[in-house]
Amino acid sequence: MREPLPADMFDELCPSSLNPIRFGDKWAALIIRCLEHGPRRFSELRVPLSRVTPKVLTQSLRSLERDGLVKRTVYAGATPRVEYQLTPLGRSLLGPMASACAWAQEHWDELLDARESYDDSSRLGRAG
Known part of the structure; x- marks a missing residue:
């Protein structure tokens, strides 16, 4: 039996939410992290990725x-099921993603400050 994915795996204060380095679309890196330790069903992925709509996750x-x-593997049977797992190519992204996450964690405060400063100046620019 697999260990369930934690619901708070991608807390809003997680450095991954600030990481400016993108792999695929907005959610791709988080999906890859969920699949890091083996195959998962769609319903398992929905737990830590609760902010993603089912349509966007699909x-x-x-x-x-x-x-x-x-x-994507479909298992036929009395209760058919589908699992997703990383391919060797997908697994090759784990190293670069870990480096990007470490970088974001190291520069967390600078990223937050830059975004806050940008947002503040954008609000002032629109007001004038």
Whole structure:
């Protein structure tokens, strides 16, 4: 039995939410992290990715599958099920993603300050 994915795996204060380095679409890196330790069903992915609508999660998974990063396997039977898992190509992204996450964590305060400053100046620019 697999260990369930924690619901707070991607807390809003997680450095991954500030990471300016993107792998695929907005949610691709988070999906890849969820699949890091083995295959998962759609319902398992929904737990830590609760901010993603089912439609967008499906689109992201299809995009990752199209790029050769994720493999979708359908198991027939009395209760058919589908699992998603990283391909060797998808697994090769884990190292670069870990480096990007470490960088974001190291520069967390600078990223927050820059975004806050930008947002403040944008609000002032629109008001005038």
